[in-house]
Amino acid sequence: MATDEESPLVVEENPSQSQPLNHKRDVHILCWAFLLIFLAYGAVQNLESTINTEGDLGTISLGILYVSFAFFSVFASLVVRKLGSKNALVLGTTGYWLFTAANLKPSWYTMVPTSLYMGFAASIIWVGQGTYLTSAAHSHANDYNLHEGTVIGKFNGEFWGMFACHQLVGNLMTLAVLRDEKGGSTSGTTLLLILFLCSMTLGTILMCFLSKRNGKEERLQGSPVSFSSSIGSLLKSILILLLDVRILLVIPLIAYSGLQQAFVWAEYTKEIVKPALGERGVGGAMAVYGIFDAFSSLAAGQLTSGLSTITIIVAGGALIQLIVLLWLLANYSVSGGLLATLLPLVIGALWGIGDGVLNTQLSALLGILFKHDLEGAFAQLKLWQSVSIAVVFFISTSISLQTMVVIMLVALCISVAGFLFLTLKVEKAFSYRAA
Numbered sequence: 367m368a369t370d371e372e373s374p375l376v377v378e379e380n381p382s383q384s385q386p387l388n389h390k391r392d393v394h395i396l397c398w399a400f401l402l403i404f405l406a407y408g409a410v411q412n413l414e415s416t417i418n419t420e421g422d423l424g425t426i427s428l429g430i431l432y433v434s435f436a437f438f439s440v441f442a443s444l445v446v447r448k449l450g451s452k453n454a455l456v457l458g459t460t461g462y463w464l465f466t467a468a469n470l471k472p473s474w475y476t477m478v479p480t481s482l483y484m485g486f487a488a489s490i491i492w493v494g495q496g497t498y499l500t501s502a503a504h505s506h507a508n509d510y511n512l513h514e515g516t517v518i519g520k521f522n523g524e525f526w527g528m529f530a531c532h533q534l535v536g537n538l539m540t541l542a543v544l545r546d547e548k549g550g551s552t553s554g555t556t557l558l559l560i561l562f563l564c565s566m567t568l569g570t571i572l573m574c575f576l577s578k579r580n581g582k583e584e585r586l587q588g589s590p591v592s593f594s595s596s597i598g599s600l601l602k603s604i605l606i607l608l609l610d611v612r613i614l615l616v617i618p619l620i621a622y623s624g625l626q627q628a629f630v631w632a633e634y635t636k637e638i639v640k641p642a643l644g645e646r647g648v649g650g651a652m653a654v655y656g657i658f659d660a661f662s663s664l665a666a667g668q669l670t671s672g673l674s675t676i677t678i679i680v681a682g683g684a685l686i687q688l689i690v691l692l693w694l695l696a697n698y699s700v701s702g703g704l705l706a707t708l709l710p711l712v713i714g715a716l717w718g719i720g721d722g723v724l725n726t727q728l729s730a731l732l733g734i735l736f737k738h739d740l741e742g743a744f745a746q747l748k749l750w751q752s753v754s755i756a757v758v759f760f761i762s763t764s765i766s767l768q769t770m771v772v773i774m775l776v777a778l779c780i781s782v783a784g785f786l787f788l789t790l791k792v793e794k795a796f797s798y799r800a801a
Contacts, residue, residue, distance in 0.1 A: 389506040392577050393521055397528035402569030406562030407462045409536035412652055417555055418472045425759055427477040432756035434485020439749035442489035443741035452576045454494035459570040461487020466562050489748055496744030499525055500733040501579050515672040518733045523667010526725040530663050533656025541649035607742050612735055615788035617750050618781035623724040624751035625777055628758035637767040639710045655714035662722025676727050677789040683723025684782045690716050695771045
């Protein structure tokens with residue numbers, strides 16, 4: 367009898383022995399859920415300016431969406447703290463579903479309200495994603511006694527690599543379903559949107575299988591905020607974070623990461639791909655962009671181990687995008703023949719490499735530097751990204767491609783300079799502490 371009673375005691379004393387396995391499981395679930403949701407939304411966003419052209423409804427809806435995204439990003443950290451990151455992720459999926467459904471009957475009465483709500487949903491799903499993934503990485507590193515920076519890099523590499531595949535899958539679906547007809551119209555839009563809604567529904571269901579991370583393992587930043595002091599605590603945390611020189615130096619790079627994403631959606635597809643490959647070619651070009659984005663994300667995540675590697679990887683990605691921008695500024699023009707087909711695809715591939723680098727490295731950087739306020743740091747990430755994206759959508763209809771390229775070049779140079787100063791300053795501070 368004594369031995370029979372000892373066995374369950376051993377299990378009870380080590381309840382966490384099976385827990386480390388759940389961290390990777392949760393990352394896999396998170397990756398697949400986001401893929402299913404964003405393969406649909408990403409393709410809809412790429413098509414928005416071409417399927418809803420009357421009164422520029424599509425472009426203006428996206429602009430409203432990202433203004434709403436920026437506004438609600440200020441409060442997103444508070445919402446995620448109250449709901450918990452898992453519940454925030456599940457709730458956030460509803461905005462993407464409603465926005466896609468609104469495109470079945472696009473009008474100002476359907477698109478504007480759903481764009482406003484989706485801005486709120488996007489703010490909490492992305493703050494929830496950054497918080498959840500980084501929390502899982504910290505827990506996995508602690509359970510296995512691994513280097514924290516390496517685990518954060520690998521988890522982010524896996525997530526962003528999988529996430530980047532949404533451009534490939536979603537745009538291949540677009541290419542397969544849509545058909546160009548005489549007179550410039552396109553058929554198959556309704557069927558495509560229904561398929562996308564089914565994909566999003568599966569993604570939402572999958573999100574429900576995530577483990578909750580509302581307790582000590584997610585609350586690395588401290589005790590939960592009470593309802594009575596939540597607004598005051600929120601404003602205080604925002605001010606404290608904005609007084610931190612590290613976040614001030616990384617904000618320009620965050621803003622540039624939003625600019626370069628919006629550049630693909632608003633300028634690359636319209637000014638580079640469509641004139642050379644036609645409207646149906648947008649799906650194929652974005653699929654190439656997605657493939658290279660995915661491989662870049664996976665490779666960058668595997669190579670990340672700390673601030674020094676982040677610095678090298680970001681510098682490499684920035685250099686690639688700098689070359690593309692200088693090429694566009696110097697002598698890019700749509701030519702005929704095989705070259706007209708290849709050049710837009712090459713630009714998309716190179717741009718995808720840079721995007722993969724920025725996505726993985728910014729998330730890893732914030733996870734390393736601000737692990738005591740993950741929600742606040744990722745709220746800042748989405749705030750400044752969404753502001754810059756909204757700006758591009760609103761100004762893209764009134765400026766030329768060359769003007770946009772000049773803006774991008776200036777933003778890239780400023781952001782990289784600030785980032786390099788940040789890494790040198792932080793590295794120096796760490797070395798002084800070690801001494």
